[in-house]
Amino acid sequence: MKISNVDSFIAGGYISQKQMWDEFVNDCGSSNLTNGSFEISDTVLEGCRLIGDFLQLPQGAIRVTSSYRPGKCNVRAGGASKSQHKTGNAIDIQFKGSGISNSQSLSTLWDELLCKGQLLQDLEAIGIRGIGAYSSFIHIDDGQNPENIRQSLQGWDSSRGNGWSTDYINKTDNYKCGTPERDTTGLQDYIGHVTDPEDGDITPKAYAFSIVFYSVITLIFLSILITAILKRKRKK
Numbered sequence: 297m298k299i300s301n302v303d304s305f306i307a308g309g310y311i312s313q314k315q316m317w318d319e320f321v322n323d324c325g326s327s328n329l330t331n332g333s334f335e336i337s338d339t340v341l342e343g344c345r346l347i348g349d350f351l352q353l354p355q356g357a358i359r360v361t362s363s364y365r366p367g368k369c370n371v372r373a374g375g376a377s378k379s380q381h382k383t384g385n386a387i388d389i390q391f392k393g394s395g396i397s398n399s400q401s402l403s404t405l406w407d408e409l410l411c412k413g414q415l416l417q418d419l420e421a422i423g424i425r426g427i428g429a430y431s432s433f434i435h436i437d438d439g440q441n442p443e444n445i446r447q448s449l450q451g452w453d454s455s456r457g458n459g460w461s462t463d464y465i466n467k468t469d470n471y472k473c474g475t476p477e478r479d480t481t482g483l484q485d486y487i488g489h490v491t492d493p494e495d496g497d498i499t500p501k502a503y504a505f506s507i508v509f510y511s512v513i514t515l516i517f518l519s520i521l522i523t524a525i526l527k528r529k530r531k532k
Contacts, residue, residue, distance in 0.1 A: 335384045411470075427460070
């Protein structure tokens with residue numbers, strides 16, 4: 297779907313198209329727009345609709361924090377070199393609005409996903425192939441970046457510490473939904489053994505630090521080289 301500066305609601309009414317467009321322009325700049333718009337996967341937007349339906353959210357309650365991230369925009373965000381965001385096949389979302397707690401919404405969502413309930417099955421059925429657990433947002437993608445096709449559903453847990461992972465999805469029995477009934481035997485086996493394939497290559501601060509560090513090293517090297525050349529000339 298083309299996302300433009302239009303005051304309308306998409307993904308079942310849960311996402312403000314204008315908010316999503318504004319976020320993109322703020323992060324990546326208007327120079328990355330094509331005819332005033334950018335593309336985002338229909339599958340990913342449908343995944344947002346399913347999440348909104350599950351949480352029974354009001355209109356506009358899903359806030360997009362990151363979607364399409366072309367070129368340098370993805371680098372500045374600390375994205376992986378083959379991130380699904382680079383091709384508009386991923387979205388990061390939070391939950392905002394009157395009476396809505398982002399942390400509580402995420403906890404409710406992860407209770408459902410960890411017990412492998414209907415929501416997880418529905419997301420997988422429509423073609424969602426990546427689900428990332430973060431402390432303040434959830435990432436979903438359809439895995440269709442040509443550089444990094446996901447053949448099956450992958451999961452990773454970055455800073456939530458709940459054990460969500462590809463191994464957890466594939467190698468554990470289905471749990472019953474509902475905390476009182478849930479058997480979490482084996483869940484701890486996955487905590488601390490999860491890699492982040494999507495947004496964990498390098499943080500923006502680390503990226504900035506690396507640029508400064510290597511610039512300083514280069515200047516020191518050039519200074520030493522110039523000093524050595526000048527000394528040789530003086531000897532001659």
